[in-house]
Amino acid sequence: MPIKGREIVQAARWDLRSFFVKGIAPKFKVELGQRAMREHATYSGRGDKAILCFSKDFCSYDVSSIDDYNFVLMIISHEFAHYFHKHNEHTDVDSFDTKSIEAWADFFGAKIMMSLATFGKNNIRICRELGFNFHSGDMLDSMSNALYRLAASLFDAEDTRYSNRITRVGYCAAGVTSFLDSYWKDFNFSRSLDVLARLYSHETLSEWLTAESHDFSLDRGVIERVNKIHNKIQGYQLDITGGLKPEFIKYLGTSYKTTPEIRDLYLRTRREQAKRQGFDLPDF
Numbered sequence: 260m261p262i263k264g265r266e267i268v269q270a271a272r273w274d275l276r277s278f279f280v281k282g283i284a285p286k287f288k289v290e291l292g293q294r295a296m297r298e299h300a301t302y303s304g305r306g307d308k309a310i311l312c313f314s315k316d317f318c319s320y321d322v323s324s325i326d327d328y329n330f331v332l333m334i335i336s337h338e339f340a341h342y343f344h345k346h347n348e349h350t351d352v353d354s355f356d357t358k359s360i361e362a363w364a365d366f367f368g369a370k371i372m373m374s375l376a377t378f379g380k381n382n383i384r385i386c387r388e389l390g391f392n393f394h395s396g397d398m399l400d401s402m403s404n405a406l407y408r409l410a411a412s413l414f415d416a417e418d419t420r421y422s423n424r425i426t427r428v429g430y431c432a433a434g435v436t437s438f439l440d441s442y443w444k445d446f447n448f449s450r451s452l453d454v455l456a457r458l459y460s461h462e463t464l465s466e467w468l469t470a471e472s473h474d475f476s477l478d479r480g481v482i483e484r485v486n487k488i489h490n491k492i493q494g495y496q497l498d499i500t501g502g503l504k505p506e507f508i509k510y511l512g513t514s515y516k517t518t519p520e521i522r523d524l525y526l527r528t529r530r531e532q533a534k535r536q537g538f539d540l541p542d543f
């Protein structure tokens with residue numbers, strides 16, 4: 260019997276709650292298949308009323324392979340990334356606000372996805388039920404198939420609220436390497452390149468990445484804008500969504516109290532580390 264989309268949403272919700280200290284985990288309220296919607300999912304409401312709604316079609320979607328699982332989990336994780344950052348507490352002032360928030364949800368969503376697949380008990384069980392014996396290379400290949408499916412469908416929209424499809428794939432891939440840097444507690448550029456090569460290995464996806472490379476734009480302005488927005492949402496709190504168990508803060512922490520100078524220093528340090536490992540990174 261295939262697993263339904265709704266079961267993956269529930270597994271993600273339970274596992275995410277288990278990453279928080281008992282008693283102070285966010286509610287992560289979800290509504291499963293109550294309405295027919297145009298989108299797979301939406302995030303609405305503020306404060307206690309915040310809720311993620313998943314469509315009827317999405318909830319009844321048959322997940323019968325690890326590729327299906329990764330495809331569905333990427334969509335779910337993107338939505339949870341909005342929830343983690345309380346994006347509804349912010350009213351977009353222009354389309355660049357929207358684009359920046361969506362870019363961050365792609366990036367942070369990939370970190371959520373990796374956390375769930377690595378540490379989430381329910382997610383690990385589902386992967387086993389789908390007959391997947393965990394192997395990191397096979398997982399990355401499957402994620403490549405899922406990224407292709409996203410690029411061919413959801414990401415392929417002439418919608419100015421979002422970045423173009425290959426840039427969105429790039430944001431997701433950056434989330435995966437960021438998770439792995441935290442996991443291995445180092446910056447190993449040759450590992451990151453290996454991971455990116457696997458994530459982009461799907462034949463058609465890699466053709467698109469080459470053919471549309473002029474569209475690929477990781478805009479530094481997005482990071483500055485998104486930091487401004489997150490700083491405002493965070494206010495005087497220590498994080499936007501507090502209460503994570505200490506071991507999960509490095510993956511899913513939502514504290515944005517940095518300055519442009521600190522971010523500059525971070526980039527310079529990363530570039531120097533890359534240089535020492537034999538990689539000359541372009542200015543960003």
Ligand SMILES: [Zn+2]
Pocket residue numbers: 337341361364
């Ligand atoms: Zn979104």
